[in-house]
Amino acid sequence: MTLPIHTGGCQCGAVRFRVSGDLKDSSICHCRMCQKAFGAFYAPLVSTRDAELQWTRGSVKHFRSSNHVLRGFCENCGTPLTYEAADGIAIATGAFDDPSAVPPIIQFGVERKLPFVNHLHELPVRQTMDDVEAAPFLADIVSYQHPDHDTEAWPQGDKP
Secondary structure: OOOOEEEEEOOOOOOEEEEEOOOOOEEEEOOHHHHHHHOOOOEEEEEOOOOEEEEEEOOOEEEEOOOOOEEEEOOOOOOEEEEEEOOEEEEEHHHEOOHHHOOOOEEEOHHHOOOOHHHHHHOOOOOHHHHOOOOHHHHHOOOOOOOOOOOOOOOOOOOO
């Protein structure tokens, strides 16, 4: 039997990873520490417990956010990558090349859940290019973000 393979990395491509095995414990954490670490309303994370994590390019820089937790991130672009505690390493779900493959199954830290989070689905929706009139730079935007797949080398070509 072949183990599932999940790949991912940071926004700039300096750090890449590969996880071999099943990823079962995908979650959202609403605690204040996770909100700050991700600069977001909550942190989507998936445990690598029972799977094999390999760093295939670069390495994470760490910040000790508490006496029990290290937070890993890319020192070049700042992408949050890991939550590391005594029970193992969790990877930021959005850092996977296919984050839809690891949907959350539980929420933690709900005592700090922001009250509007349950109503986000009620907000008006737009596709990116629907806003081109108000933000004309979108019409010719060029992404320097690493693609959602492994590459031999990065960066490629001439990028600032």
